[in-house]
Amino acid sequence: MPAAVPMSASQGQVEQYLSAMRMLVRKTGRSTTQAAHTFARRVDRAGGWSQLAIVEQADAIGKARSFASWLLVTGQLTIRADLMTDIDLRLGMVARGHCPDTYAWFLEAAERLRLQHADVSLQWNALMKATAVTGVAPQRLTDHDFATARDEIVTAYARRGMSSSGRNMSAIFTRLRLTLFHDGQLTQPKRHVAKAPVTMTGWSDAPEEFADAARRYIAQVELSLSPNTIHGIDQALREFGTWIGANRPDVATCADLTRSHIEDYKLWLGARHGRYTGKPLKRVTIKNRLINLHCFFDRITEWGYPNPPQRPLLFTGDLPIIDKPLPRFLDDAAAAKLRRTSRADPDPLSRLIVELLARTGIRKGELLALNVDAVVQIGSAFWLRIPVGKLHNDRYIPLHPPAQGDARRLDHEPPSDRATVPATPAGEQPTRQQPSGIDRLEQAVPRSRHRPRHRPSAPPHPGHPSDQPRHEHRCHRSPARTQDPRHDNDLRPDRRQDRC
Known part of the structure; x- marks a missing residue:
């Protein structure tokens, strides 16, 4: 009886792949099995994956996409970023079934930040692309590994030559970095930029x-x-x-x-x-x-x-003449619907944000820049301290009782049961990212361009730059003086600062 021929490492991977597919109740017909064996034999004949030319690698993956994707998400194969971009492998979908523990870990990290389902899918797909490029498991990625994968993948997307190439993937990696940072895996919330501005x-x-x-x-x-x-x-x-x-x-x-x-x-x-x-x-x-x-x-x-x-x-x-459409306001019916929708929302952070914006009149940027100790008690009343911002001063605003209740409930709920705003490290600018709960409330309330009856239009105060750059001073212009720019207030944006 002839001796048994030892099975190569690549052939052993094929058996593991077929077993994993059967566990997921996926079809492993003759064509799928034959494609996996052909891929393995091709790699063995070349002496390893790295010995294949880039064209041969693309051809091998194209003929066995399922098997190659399984190798990539399980860390048994690495791929160049430009090749992965050209082939357009959907590694996120593959990894959901073959890496259930890792996917559950990432879902838990995303749930703590209350990320939208679509954004979770994008970040998960980007994370598996980083794993395929570096060969490092998602839960073992370091700052260096993440930065290397991010730069290679974004550069590969940018080579497509379109005006927006690489921008979307760069934004996804930025959000993914924040997710991993708040999960404690990465140490820096922002990537280090080495090139000159x-x-x-x-x-x-x-x-x-x-x-x-x-x-x-x-x-x-x-x-x-x-x-x-x-x-x-x-x-x-x-x-x-x-x-x-x-x-x-x-x-x-x-x-x-x-x-x-x-x-x-x-x-x-x-x-x-x-x-x-x-x-x-x-x-x-x-x-x-x-x-x-x-x-x-x-x-x-x-x-x-x-x-x-x-x-x-x-x-x-x-200067071009600028159109001046009516600003957008909520009429009485829309405002009432917004209050009902926010009070019925299960997310306490979304309810608190709507109450603060509706009751205090602060700007969105001022809301996102609030510190954790922004609510202070003076006497028997609670006040909201707005830090120094666009108005160049800090101020106190009385806090409405419903907002006080939401703030107390949000402060006493466990982090896993509430939406959290990612904390900003000391010395860093806050991330101006709108919480996902506000998107749901915005979609539920129609917008109107008509001014409400209880909020009449008031003339702007002197120096109000409603349709000019922020450093421009608006003033009535005499027709006789508009020919000389030295006497033209519309062309003198420095006047407001000079007169202060």
């Missing part, structure tokens, strides 16, 4: 003297303006400088600029499409870019910078 590298194509003047100007105004306003100014000046360097090489300083340059830039700006949306820029965006550009020209002339513009270049007529 665009505010430093984005001036390379602009004329050198123009870039020096613009950076000097930005360094001055950021002492008095908000970070978001500075971001808009920096973006507008970098964009104009890059356009000058690419289309008008004869311009070296602001003194070389003429009205024809501004007119050509306006035409280019109006025809430009958004980087991510692929649609033409909105009129508000164009107006803000031109206003920021005018402020730069005007101020460097007043401040005595070298080589300022020789004449006014921008006027009121250059």
Whole structure:
């Protein structure tokens, strides 16, 4: 009787795969079994998976997707991120059946944060992709392993060449990092960015003297303006400088600029499409870019910078006219429906958020920035302390009794039975992510553009920037003075700060 031929490691994996499929009551017909054996023999003949060329790996996986997916989710095979992206393997669906303990662990971590079901599926799929790239089990991923997998997978998606390629996967990995951080597996809630910011590298194509003047100007105004306003100014000046360097090489300083340059830039700006949306820029965006550009020209002339513009270049007529639709408000019926829906919601955090927003009038950003000790008792009343924010002051707001009750219940419930807002480490900015319960309440209440009777429209107070950038001062303009930008308040966004 001839001796039995020892079974190779790859053939042993085939038997394990077929056994796992039978346990899940999945079909293992002749074609599925033959494809798995062919995959195993092909790897054995090559001397290992890594010895196959990238084209051969793609062909092998394409002919045995089920077996290859099982190897990847169980950590018995690793794959290059670009190959996994091209083949488009659905590893999350496969891992639900073959890795039930790991999936239950991840569901428990997501449940503590009250993540939406669709977001849980996206994060779970991304986690299994990271496992396939690194070969490390999901519950053993370290910060280094996670960062390596994230960079390789996002880069692979970005190579598709579309305007939004890689952005969605990058956002999913950002949320997945927060989930693993709050579960205690990762030590950092944000990834470390090693490359220099665009505010430093984005001036390379602009004329050198123009870039020096613009950076000097930005360094001055950021002492008095908000970070978001500075971001808009920096973006507008970098964009104009890059356009000058690419289309008008004869311009070296602001003194070389003429009205024809501004007119050509306006035409280019109006025809430009958004980087991510692929649609033409909105009129508000164009107006803000031109206003920021005018402020730069005007101020460097007043401040005595070298080589300022020789004449006014921008006027009121250059600014697009902005539509002013009625703001969105809830009418009485919609407000009552929102209160009923929130009180019936099983999530105490969602009820508390609706009560705070409805009773206190605070902004969403101020709500997300609240500290855990924001509720204080002064005398016999409870007050909500709003930290320093957009209004540049902190203040106390009386807390309504229903909100007090929800806050007490939320504070005494165990973490596993309530929705939790991920805590922000010291020194970090809060994550502006809307809780999932609010999405349910928003979908249940229709929005209206009509103003309610009990909230009449009031004229804006002097200096209220309702349709201008945050650093712009609105004021009535006399028709006789609109031709000179030095007397044009619509083009002088610095007036509000200068008069304070």
